[in-house]
Amino acid sequence: MTASASAEALAPSRLRRGATRSGARIFVDAAFSVLLFVGTIVGVVALATLLWTIVDDGWARLMADPAAFLSNYVSRLPARAGIKAALIGSAYLMVLTTLFCFPVGVGAAIYLEEFAPRNRVTNFVETNISNLAGVPSVVYGLLGLGIFARFLRMGPSLLAGALTLAVMSLPVIIVAAREAIRAVPESIRLGAYALGATKWQTVRRQVLPAALPGTLTGTILALSRAIGETAPLLVIGLPIVIFSLPNDLRDPVSALPLLIFDWTSRPQPAFAEAAAAASIVLLALLLAMNAVAIYLRNRYTIRW
Amino acid sequence: MTQRTRRGWLLGLTLAIALVATACGGDDDAGGGSSGGTALSGNIVIDGSSTVAPISEAVTEEFNKEQAGVKVTVGTSGTGGGFTKFCNGETDISDASRAIKDEEKQACEAKGIKYQEFRIGLDGLAVVTSSKNTFLDTLTFKQLAEIFKEGGATTWNQVDPKFPKEKIAIFAPDTESGTYDFFNEKVLGDPDEGGLKPRSDYTASSDDNTLVQGIEGEANSWGYFGYAYYQNNKEGLKDIKVAEKGTTGISPTTETITTGDYPLSRPLFIYVKEESLKRPEVGQYVKFYLEQTPKLIADVGYVAAPQDDYTQGLSKLQPFLTS
Amino acid sequence: MSIAKRSSRTGERVVVGALFACAVLSIAVTVGIVAVLVVDAVAFFRESSLFDFLTGTVWAPGQGSGEGGLYGVLPLINGTLMIGVGAIVVGLPLGVLTAIYLSEYASARIRGLLKPTLEILAGIPTVIVGYFALQFVTPSLLRPIFGEDQVFVFNAAAGSIAVGLMILPIIASISEDAMRSVPASLREAAFGLGSTKRQVSLRVVVPAALSGIAASVILAFSRAVGETMAVTIAAGNSPKMTLNYFTSIQTLTASIAQTVSGEASAGTVRYNALFALGLTLFAITLVMNLISARIVRRFRQVYS
Numbered sequence: 068m069t070a071s072a073s074a075e076a077l078a079p080s081r082l083r084r085g086a087t088r089s090g091a092r093i094f095v096d097a098a099f100s101v102l103l104f105v106g107t108i109v110g111v112v113a114l115a116t117l118l119w120t121i122v123d124d125g126w127a128r129l130m131a132d133p134a135a136f137l138s139n140y141v142s143r144l145p146a147r148a149g150i151k152a153a154l155i156g157s158a159y160l161m162v163l164t165t166l167f168c169f170p171v172g173v174g175a176a177i178y179l180e181e182f183a184p185r186n187r188v189t190n191f192v193e194t195n196i197s198n199l200a201g202v203p204s205v206v207y208g209l210l211g212l213g214i215f216a217r218f219l220r221m222g223p224s225l226l227a228g229a230l231t232l233a234v235m236s237l238p239v240i241i242v243a244a245r246e247a248i249r250a251v252p253e254s255i256r257l258g259a260y261a262l263g264a265t266k267w268q269t270v271r272r273q274v275l276p277a278a279l280p281g282t283l284t285g286t287i288l289a290l291s292r293a294i295g296e297t298a299p300l301l302v303i304g305l306p307i308v309i310f311s312l313p314n315d316l317r318d319p320v321s322a323l324p325l326l327i328f329d330w331t332s333r334p335q336p337a338f339a340e341a342a343a344a345a346s347i348v349l350l351a352l353l354l355a356m357n358a359v360a361i362y363l364r365n366r367y368t369i370r371w
Numbered sequence: 372m373t374q375r376t377r378r379g380w381l382l383g384l385t386l387a388i389a390l391v392a393t394a395c396g397g398d399d400d401a402g403g404g405s406s407g408g409t410a411l412s413g414n415i416v417i418d419g420s421s422t423v424a425p426i427s428e429a430v431t432e433e434f435n436k437e438q439a440g441v442k443v444t445v446g447t448s449g450t451g452g453g454f455t456k457f458c459n460g461e462t463d464i465s466d467a468s469r470a471i472k473d474e475e476k477q478a479c480e481a482k483g484i485k486y487q488e489f490r491i492g493l494d495g496l497a498v499v500t501s502s503k504n505t506f507l508d509t510l511t512f513k514q515l516a517e518i519f520k521e522g523g524a525t526t527w528n529q530v531d532p533k534f535p536k537e538k539i540a541i542f543a544p545d546t547e548s549g550t551y552d553f554f555n556e557k558v559l560g561d562p563d564e565g566g567l568k569p570r571s572d573y574t575a576s577s578d579d580n581t582l583v584q585g586i587e588g589e590a591n592s593w594g595y596f597g598y599a600y601y602q603n604n605k606e607g608l609k610d611i612k613v614a615e616k617g618t619t620g621i622s623p624t625t626e627t628i629t630t631g632d633y634p635l636s637r638p639l640f641i642y643v644k645e646e647s648l649k650r651p652e653v654g655q656y657v658k659f660y661l662e663q664t665p666k667l668i669a670d671v672g673y674v675a676a677p678q679d680d681y682t683q684g685l686s687k688l689q690p691f692l693t694s
Numbered sequence: 695m696s697i698a699k700r701s702s703r704t705g706e707r708v709v710v711g712a713l714f715a716c717a718v719l720s721i722a723v724t725v726g727i728v729a730v731l732v733v734d735a736v737a738f739f740r741e742s743s744l745f746d747f748l749t750g751t752v753w754a755p756g757q758g759s760g761e762g763g764l765y766g767v768l769p770l771i772n773g774t775l776m777i778g779v780g781a782i783v784v785g786l787p788l789g790v791l792t793a794i795y796l797s798e799y800a801s802a803r804i805r806g807l808l809k810p811t812l813e814i815l816a817g818i819p820t821v822i823v824g825y826f827a828l829q830f831v832t833p834s835l836l837r838p839i840f841g842e843d844q845v846f847v848f849n850a851a852a853g854s855i856a857v858g859l860m861i862l863p864i865i866a867s868i869s870e871d872a873m874r875s876v877p878a879s880l881r882e883a884a885f886g887l888g889s890t891k892r893q894v895s896l897r898v899v900v901p902a903a904l905s906g907i908a909a910s911v912i913l914a915f916s917r918a919v920g921e922t923m924a925v926t927i928a929a930g931n932s933p934k935m936t937l938n939y940f941t942s943i944q945t946l947t948a949s950i951a952q953t954v955s956g957e958a959s960a961g962t963v964r965y966n967a968l969f970a971l972g973l974t975l976f977a978i979t980l981v982m983n984l985i986s987a988r989i990v991r992r993f994r995q996v997y998s
Contacts, residue, residue, distance in 0.1 A: 096890045096891065096892045099892040099895075099896075100799070102791065103791050103794055104795065106791025107788075107791060107796075107808065109788055110788055110792055110815060110863075113859050114811060114814065114818075116826075117818065117826045117830075121822060121825070121826070170716075171719055174712065174713045174715075174716030175717040175719065175720060177713050178714050178716060178717040182713060183717070191721075192717055192718065192720060192721060194987075195720055195721055197983075197987065198724070198984070199723060199724060201913070201916060201917075201979060201982075201983035202920075202980075203919070203920025203921070203947065203976075203979055204920070204922065205922045205947050205950055206727060206731070206920075206972050206976050208950075209731065209969060210723075210726055210727045210730050212954070212968075213730035213731075213733075213734060214726055237719075237720065237723065238720070241720070266706075266710075267706045267709055267710065291817065292817070295819030295821075295822075297820065297821050297922070297923045298820075298947070301922075301951055301954060301955065302950065324819055324821045327819075327822065327825065328821050328824075331824065331927055332927065339829060342825055343829075346822045349819060349822070350818075350822070353819070357817070
């Protein structure tokens with residue numbers, strides 16, 4: 068029940084409609100309810116319009132020859148253009164990014180929740196992490212450009228892209244993992260200590276397994292944010308026109324949102340259709356990832 | 372470990388494996404082509420003019436069909452930006468819509484970068500407005516200068532009293548662009564010899580596609596870019612005939628550009644680092660470029676250079692080829 | 695306070711050390727960001743005066759002779775603020791109305807439908823929202839209503855609407871949390887005195903949740919300021935000092951995106967200008983995030 072409804076239920080019934088039954092007040096109440104509904108609906112309608120625009124513009128293009136669209140490289144001819152390099156590139160980036168940021172993020176979360184003493188250093192680290200969560204993605208791109216691509220001489224490569232996305236996703240994963248760890252009741256830990264387990268043993272055998280579903284859910288959500296990000300990859304300089312797949316960490320790689328950006332910027336209407344078709348693929352990918360995350364959350368979260 | 376958590380681990384592991392498998396499984400054509408010769412591999416970095424970039428992209432597209440192991444990236448930093456990187460040793464090939472300037476030559480010498488110049492096509496710089504425009508047909512060089520010079524016209528009637536009093540929406544390449552340099556040199560004159568300075572209050576972009584979109588959308592727009600961008604977007608654009616002397620304007624077409632009748636025709640170049648030519652993949656790529664461009668270039672929207680240019684280029688290239 | 699046995703096993707010490715390293719890595723990230731931005735920004739300010747940067751009203755890199763150029767940041771700040779304010783104008787009323795509806799009026803079932811919808815809206819990649827703004831909002835919404843001559847093909851209004859839609863979920867969800875935390879007793883008292891639901895919502899709940907709403911607005915504004923792709927695609931690339939929402943402008947973020955798509959040859963003034971812009975952006979968002987966090991901390995204290 069809403070907070071308001073429960074309070075309302077407690078008020079005596081004859082007062083619920085207001086002490087005075089003035090027509091003006093009833094009208095204003097009704098108008099306000101309508102306003103609320105409209106205000107809420109606008110957001111929903113906007114989302115629906117957005118999805119409809121994308122699907123309407125891109126469906127025909129995608130369905131005309133889905134196999135070709137997915138397995139062709141880009142081309143100067145919009146009819147021949149495909150998303151192969153971009154899609155595989157995004158997949159590679161995602162796997163590599165996870166490899167980098169999952170262990171580090173979960174490690175940091177475990178430390179902060181289970182081992183860190185409550186002192187100034189810990190506070191500083193925690194404030195730092197929540198500040199990092201609010202840094203715009205384009206600034207992470209500059210970090211990637213300045214340090215990974217230039218200073219460490221990785222160039223616009225798979226490695227540089229993945230590291231940049233990993234660094235960007237780190238704060239989000241730390242927060243999600245911390246929440247999952249925090250949700251494990253103290254009684255579990257106390258029980259383990261009572262049986263003589265050390266802190267790490269408790270964490271490794273009791274807390275972590277229990278926190279794993281929540282952590283995984285949060286990680287998948289963080290990653291689905293990451294693959295939709297264009298700005299950091301654009302700033303590092305990942306290519307859009309590329310006709311081969313990466314064989315090596317140092318090879319250049321493309322990404323789906325970059326491709327959508329490029330095609331959207333082209334004036335030919337046929338490329339706008341292609342951009343919409345690519346957007347459908349990206350959205351489908353995100354939908355799948357989120358569905359997995361929600362499934363994990365519902366199926367495996369232990370409700371204490 | 373409870374059964375539930377064991378299942379959780381299994382699920383997570385399966386997901387991870389599935390992801391990696393999909394990603395790796397897609398990598399089916401890595402490892403070289405087949406056309407008789409050896410399978411080449413390596414990276415080639417190309418950057419420079421956004422006018423020439425579509426040609427380089429088309430060549431790369433066809434090249435990769437035979438040699439999938441060679442990874443080519445084509446950037447569009449502009450002719451000037453491209454030369455900066457080229458003379459800094461960052462790129463293998465520089466696309467250029469004008470010849471290399473003296474300062475740039477000196478910069479390359481200073482860093483010990485030796486290069487070869489190849490003419491690979493012809494372009495007619497198209498001066499355009501939106502297809503929604505009703506009054507523009509021909510503009511003289513004088514009028515073009517009036518529009519693009521510093522302190523120039525702000526409304527169309529200042530260019531020609533017969534035009535309406537509407538604000539001119541100017542879309543043109545930015546200062547790194549060879550197209551920008553070429554237009555200014557031709558229309559405004561050499562700054563060292565009493566030429567006019569170009570204005571800075573217009574919508575500048577290194578991305579010709581942005582210019583096309585902008586011009587299409589405004590009825591009173593004016594702008595210029597390489598011929599291919601006009602060719603590929605004819606529905607939304609209207610080309611303005613250009614008159615260098617007198618009042619009869621000439622439209623850019625394959626004929627007028629080839630003969631040079633169109634006043635804003637110009638050659639297109641690629642500059643290749645000699646050091647890079649030592650790598651077999653680069654040599655083969657440039658050879659492919661010179662052989663295939665005459666066939667591809669009309670497709671891209673530009674005009675082929677005289678066949679001599681390509682033949683001479685190939686003979687210039689020959690001594691550098693290693694295979 | 696933990697009663698766990700402090701382990702003397704070296705294995706465990708190593709593990710805890712590794713976890714500590716993970717946590718501290720986040721500090722390294724912040725240091726990296728600041729270092730990259732400051733070092734190259736300083737290189738920029740060595741060539742181009744800081745005073746001109748902060749007070750100049752023209753941003754025209756490469757304009758003028760040779761390496762010279764006009765690097766006044768004010769037009770970009772102008773554009774960024776226009777988008778930020780515009781996005782708040784779109785997102786704040788809609789977000790707050792949605793929050794009131796969710797918190798005070800909606801049934802559990804509607805909440806169950808609305809909240810995921812908001813999450814979906816928040817999760818749409820920004821390139822796709824940019825595409826929507828360019829391909830739908832400008833031609834089918836703004837131009838028909840305000841006239842084709844008035845509305846430029848790239849304009850700040852479309853950018854504001856796009857970003858407003860993106861920040862709506864932030865405002866709605868944080869404000870809703872704030873409203874739900876308002877104790878039932880406050881509502882009950884108001885109902886007891888004969889107030890209608892509208893009066894309780896507007897005169898009791900919203901004022902009580904005001905600091906939470908304010909925090910959400912600042913956070914949303916910070917997010918709007920950092921947004922890159924939607925504005926690059928839809929709002930244009932013309933830095934100018936203007937208040938006309940129907941013309942094209944350029945934001946700090948779009949300028950960074952444009953510069954990297956063009957030329958980014960290391961060591962040049964134009965390249966270093968990127969980092970000066972990044973530093974400005976980082977400073978603005980950091981300050982706003984800190985203010986927002988402070989407000990949240992204060993409002994949590996009031997009720998707990």
